[in-house]
Structure formats: C-alpha cells, structure tokens
Amino acid sequence: MNKAALSLLLIFVSVSSAFGKYVPKGGKRIPQTLSRGWGDQLIWAQTYEEALYWSRSRNKPLMVVFHLDDCPHSQGLKKAFAEDNEIQRTLDEDFVVLNLMYETTDSHLSPDGQYVPRILFVDPAMTVRADINGRYSNRMYAYEPSDNKLLLSNMKKAKKLLKSEL
C-alpha cells in the first residue's frame, strides 16, 4: 500500500470510529472493571445477592471486601492483596469473591461498623463468619498491607465450612 492510500485509510478509520461510537465530552474513558484492581484474573460477583447464590450453589465460602477509592488504607491493602499470588490463587480456586464500595442492607456484614477496608467471610450456609477477624480489636475486620499471612490463615479457617458434616 502506498503512503497516500494509507493516509486515506487512517482518515477513514478515525472518521468512522468518531461517528461509530458514543464518546463522552470529556474524552474516551477506560471501561470500569468488576475487580476494581483487587485481582483482574478473579471472577468477581457483582452484587451480594449474586455472591450468596454462587457461594451456596458451589459450596464455596464467600469473601467480601469493602473498600473506597479515596481511602489510602484501602489502596495500600489492595496493592498487597492483588500482588500476592497465594491469596489470588486460593481465592480463584476455593472462594467466591465480591468487592463493594457501597454498604449492603445486610447489617451482619458490619458487625462492628461500616469502616473500610474491611473483609468479611460468609459460609455457604449463609452465615457471616464474625469469628474470623484481623488483629485490631477496635476494627475487627480491618487488615493492613502487612497482614497477608494472617489473611491467608483466615482464608484457611473460612474454607473449613460450618456445616461440612452435612
């Protein structure tokens, strides 16, 4: 192809894409992901209802991560969490995962308040595992970036299902 033809093709492509798809006034946006940076390779549930359904039907415990984009503690934990391959692999293989930036209507998911970051486990029998907590007595379900080992050990606890004998 000669240069003139290539230029024409490029003009055609940019014109047709400008007319072909809606572009917001502020410019094209990167599509939001369900992972929100907590593990792009995991299959995230979108809502608590969906997550509970998956947990029951697959008989896998559910991990719910509450976080906020403008919270530096959430951001720090997210980085450590997303980069820890053992956490990611275990979640992918043995858990249902949900991350939320808004609270649900289920108060069992905030046993000691609605702070972030906060990680709760839910058994497939739909019991919130308030017994599985981090190291801070005033914010029982908070974790720090350096708490990955504790989080992994808590994930092992969550894998021992409450009604596994049934």
Added chain:
Amino acid sequence: MNKAALSLLLIFVSVSSAFGKYVPKGGKRIPQTLSRGWGDQLIWAQTYEEALYWSRSRNKPLMVVFHLDDCPHSQGLKKAFAEDNEIQRTLDEDFVVLNLMYETTDSHLSPDGQYVPRILFVDPAMTVRADINGRYSNRMYAYEPSDNKLLLSNMKKAKKLLKSEL
C-alpha cells in the same frame, strides 16, 4: 539494540511477567467490565444500593437493565442499545445506570415478574416508575432491539421527575 539483546529482553519480560502475576490454570482471562457490553463509555453503578444513592444525590433518574448472558433477546437488545448514540449520550448525561444479571431483594423492580431483558426506571425520590413501560402487555418492561425510539421516549418521561416541584 541488536537481535540477541532484544531476544534476551523479551525472555526476561515474559519470565518476569509469568512469575509476577497470578495466572489461572486455564490461561489469562479478560477482566470483566461493569458495563457487560451495554455501553463501555457509561459510568455504571455496581449495586442497586449504590445506584439509589447516586440517583438521590445527583437528582437524576435511574435506569435498571436486567439481562442474562445466555439469553438471545438480552443479547439482541444489548447490541442495539450499545450502538445507539442518542441512548448512550442521554444516559451518560442525564441518568444513573445499573445493569444486573441477578435479581435484587426489592420486589418493586419486578412489577410483573422477573423476566429478562427488562428495563425499569426509578425516580430520585426512590419510586419505581411502574408507569413507564414498553409495548408488550404480558411483559410490560421488556424491549426489543427495534424499540429504541420507544425506549428514548420513555427515557424522556423518566427525566420529568415526580417531585420536580420540590
């Protein structure tokens, strides 16, 4: 850079990325998006709670789209919906948007059943607009790919807020 150095660099990059990030056994996955194909340029709420909060605080009506990946009617509507620039622009500028593959616990969102595809509008005053419906009497909130004009006219109805006089 010569070819040998380039090859070494490529090997280094692939090795470090193989060790650097968790990759599922079945191979790398494309991260899921919140749009799920209904408009990558729109800012989608993740949950109904989040959507209601945005709707109230921004005083914009909420559109909720119920759909399923394995439903050909949902897929057909999705294509027409995502490709219609007037729908996309209006939603981006004047609405809060939410698409769900799982039902919520709010029965007001299923006035005549839980079929898909189904589109409901919610006023910022948190009233589900059961008065805004499509053309099918047995499935009042269903739309077909050819119903874009009706959908746009319904969006205009939804923009006339119930309590706009307040």
